[in-house]
Amino acid sequence: MRNKAGWRAWAAGGALVAAAVIAGGAQAETRITYKSAKAGTSYYQMGVELSEAIKQGTDGDVILTVEESQGSVQNVMEAAVRPGSFIFTTPPALVGLAQAGKGAFEKRPSEKFKDVRALFPIPSLTMHFVIAGDEAVLPLSALEGKSVLLGKGSFGAREGEKYLELFDLKDKVTIANAELGNAADALKNGQIDAFVTSGSFPAPNVVETAASADIGLVSMTDEEVEKTGRTRAVIPAGTYAGVDEDVVTTSLPVIAYTTTAMDADTAYLVTKTFWEEKARLSETAPWWKAVSPELLSEVEGKLHEGALRYYEEAGIDVPEQLK
CATH class of the missing domain: 3.40.190.10 (Periplasmic binding protein-like II)
Structure with a gap:
């Protein structure tokens, strides 16, 4: 009986360890929706390329799921209602209009637009x-x-x-x-x-x-x-x-944005991985060559605190108004 009881205790303990390992692995993988553009367009293709680069650069720890969009206005609109980690692309001027409640956003204002934060530029x-x-x-x-x-x-x-x-x-x-x-x-x-x-x-x-x-x-x-x-x-x-x-x-210019719902560590990792993978991206898709840190000067709104941490660590000049 003691042997059987001991075996049951060992098995139960092993099961708990296995469950913890599985749970830990699940937590390690971060899934992010990347709201891009219409399927078949160059910007949708860029989303696919970026998704592959982020997955490779993080050894699969971060997975971008590319989602089709009908345009930049829709992308910004969804930023007000999407929970969790969400990345979308838009010309920066639309973020400025959304945060001011003007233009296409005049009839659908939201305080959530103030939570939009920039990560990095993509091809213009x-x-x-x-x-x-x-x-x-x-x-x-x-x-x-x-x-x-x-x-x-x-x-x-x-x-x-x-x-x-x-x-x-x-x-x-x-x-x-x-x-x-x-x-x-x-x-x-x-x-x-x-x-x-x-x-x-x-x-x-x-x-x-x-x-x-x-x-x-x-x-x-x-x-x-x-x-x-x-x-x-x-x-x-x-x-x-x-x-x-x-x-x-x-x-x-076109910028990849997220919101403050994304935690700082994730924003840091995604931004860091993008810039570290950019050279490899440029080899397979030349339009990435035109992306440079200088394009940060075109950003409207603020940088995500995690992205800002990366730029400061990398010694990249960031306009004061983005901090």
Whole structure:
């Protein structure tokens, strides 16, 4: 009886130890929803790439589950209702509007927007003005007399239309009535002379076009960039076939945000892992090369305390207003 009782005690103790190990393992793995963009877009693909990088960089301790989104406004809206660890992407200006209860958030204000915190920048939306021809770099005036495809509903379409008005080109071009998804074929077949698109470079539709037709890109002066009110961006020479000079254009920064519901240690680990994995990310997907700590200057709102801890440890300058 004593032997049986002893065996039962040993088995019970072993079961408790096993349960503790299993529980400990479950606690060690942190799962985070990453609200990205529409499936099939470059930003959704970035989410997949980031998820893989974070998983690899943390040996599986942090798992990002990429979730499709209908856009940045939805992402910010969900920040007010999502519990726990939640990361979403958005241009920083939308966070500023949400926290002020303006714009798209005027009718749906929430005190929870004040809990939004930044982690790190991701590739920016970069404007591309693509023109058919063998001249690699052209001024904005080269659009005059051209048939230009803007597309509909996208940031690039709205921004392109704004620039045509801003630089007195609207009445000097013909706006093509076609879908942006057909831009490469339309330009190759001579149906259009140019198209406007926005995306992180190298943009897949521009790569596709440059592979089958001679193209050039509009390069803006610093004065023109300043007039747009956007961030200056440089597309390096060689990014696209045949464009062997740097191209100056504009961009809309995009930031990965979370909320104060994410604990400091998790925010620290995710931010640290992102920057440590960025070189590897850039090797497999070149659009990550354009991400640098300097883009922190574009953040609206505050940094998460865990992210700030990483930047201070890494000796990265952080604008005072983000602390």
